[in-house]
Amino acid sequence: MGITFVASLPLTLRPSRAQLSPLRAPARARSIRLVRMVSAPERTEASPANVKVEPMSVLLPEKLSEEGIALLSNTFSVVKKLDLTPETLLEEIPHHDAIIIRSGTKMTKEVINAAKKLKVIGRAGVGVDNIDIPAATERGVLVVNAPTGNCVAAAEHSIALLCSMARLIGPADATIKGEGWNRSAFVGASLVDKTLGIVGLGRIGREVAKRARGLGMKVIASDPFTSEEAAAAIGVTLVPFDEVLSGSDFITLHIPLIDSTRNLLNAAAFDKMKQGVRIINAARGGIVVEEALLAAIESGKCAGAALDCFEYEPPHKHPGSISAKIVQNPKVLATPHLGASTREAQEDVAVEIATAVRDTLNGDMVATMINAPAMAPEVLKALKPRAQLCERLGRLTYYMSGEALQGEVAVDYHIPGAGDTRILRAGLIKGLMQPAISLPISIVNAESVAAVHNLNLAETNHFPPSFDGSNEVVVTVKDCPVIEGRVVNGKPHVTRIGRFEVDLCLEGTILCYSQDDCPGQMGRVGTLFGNANVNISSMTLARDKNSSKALVLLGLDSDPSAELLKQVETTVNDDELLPLVIKF
DSSP states (O other), rough: OOEEEESSHHHSSOOOSSSSSOOOOOSSOOOOOEEEEEOOTTTTTOTTSSSSOOOOOOEEESOHHHHHHHHHTTSSSSEEEETTTTOOOOOOHHGOSSSEOOOOOOOOOHHHHHOTOOOOOEEEOOOOOOOHHHHHHTTTEEEOOOOSSTTHHHHHHHHHHHHHTTTTTTHHHHHHTTTTTOOOGGGGOTTTTTEEEEEEHHHHHHHHHHHHTTTOEEEEOOOTTHHHHHHHTOEEEOOHHHHHHOOOEEEEEOOOOOTTOOOBBBBBHHHHTTTEEEEEEEETTTTBBBBHHHHHHHTTTTEEEEEESSSSGGGSTTSSHHHHTTTTTOOOOOOOOOOSSSSSHHHHHHHHHHHHHHHTTTOOTTBBBBSSOOHHHHHHHHHHHHHHHHHHHHHHHHHHSSSSOOOOOOEEETTTTTTOOOOHHHHHHHHGGGGOOOOOOOOOTHHHHHHTOOOOEEEEEOOOOOOOOSOOEEEETEEEEEEEEEETEEEEEEEEEEEEEHHHHHHEEEEEEEESOOOTHHHHHHHHHHHHHEEEEEEEEEEETTEEEEEEEESSSOOOOOHHHHHHHHOOOOOOOOOOEEEE
């Protein structure tokens, strides 16, 4: 079976593949099923040189510090529209390429589907429960967050809640402001030698643990993703979740709100706790069942709670809700989601998320991607340029096939350390498929898009010991030239097209054509471009002595007109590869 891509607006001049046949196939290949795609032309094509290209737009529906805005404003158009309602957000979001939100904006499936230009959602903070991740993934929208900028601030606030709750600071302050002086009513609890149970030993949980140990507390924790050795290194004993419940005098939560953590502290969990336990939640509303917490407080099982987040926020805007009721209880210390609210944290988070969004819009992969493959920073650094190489070679393959790929698609990697080829594969899928479909393809949704269209890739990985400067990626498709390439100084280069050995950086606008290998050809073509005021920025000419043919690749500073292409075709008078323009 074969694979066929059909674009709705094909190029006027298509290559003939009669003599540009593959020279060799990779060591292993498997067939791919028939796929047919008809769509609008790709939206990422470069615009003609005489058309002004508008900068990409970043929407800010919530406050971001000036430091973060400055990072974005250097390259993008930043649009601040604070306090958008769900309805006005639906109207506004189609006009923007990125959005940076905090906890107040809900990126629902409806909003994401309306965002036709959206490429990235930035969350200024850690939690992403206000973003429909599956919907973003389906649309190819990358979700990035800022997990480190506010860790210390959130940990400090958790410790502040712990101390204030233990010593009844809030009600004591209220009493004295009311001209009272009832010392006996505010006898608190000491922290030294008490056990603090931490649920979630991530960045914030670890910072809380360090500070709690400084207060003389014993610290235990539960976290399925942390090893006993890592916990012990900061003086924490790792135990099962139920042991945190039964063995803690104070319990603090530092986990995201996901399906497995929603309603984690329910009535059954409170039944397992010590009499007089105290709860701190500066993570997310919805982790604690507030009805169960209130019942435990009223029964005396729970001596108090300190809450920075609630199931319904803000509680006063949800009259009659359990959140509105629980904040009025005298044994509950409540703050309005202040975990990250320090000047320093706001600036750090703003810079972190602005940098992530900027880099993502510029085509880079960042370490804080939520819905894309997680990789060690050093691996990601090495593979990012190779992923771009795969994308560019895939696109070149698509156009070299005359926009009608037939047969087996196979890719041969010669990349050291590329045990996880997901980002390489995603790049190749994007290159092969994006010109023919309107749905944006990214590392987020490449696999699912390929699956929907029954595209299978045969991958072979040779695991060389090091980068040696030789060809790193080979793409082979039946009836299409073998395409090879490598990364040179961080840039993607094509090094073979069929039987022609070439070397050209795949950037900008490139014109490809074949010609007889004889004197005067390049001079005549150069004159045509000079007369048309189109500058040639780079050139590669590859010769095939066996056929007296040459393959020419010209890098151009502007788009050639159809008339100029026709003049080139007439001048070189060679039908092996008619003049073909490819944009990267």
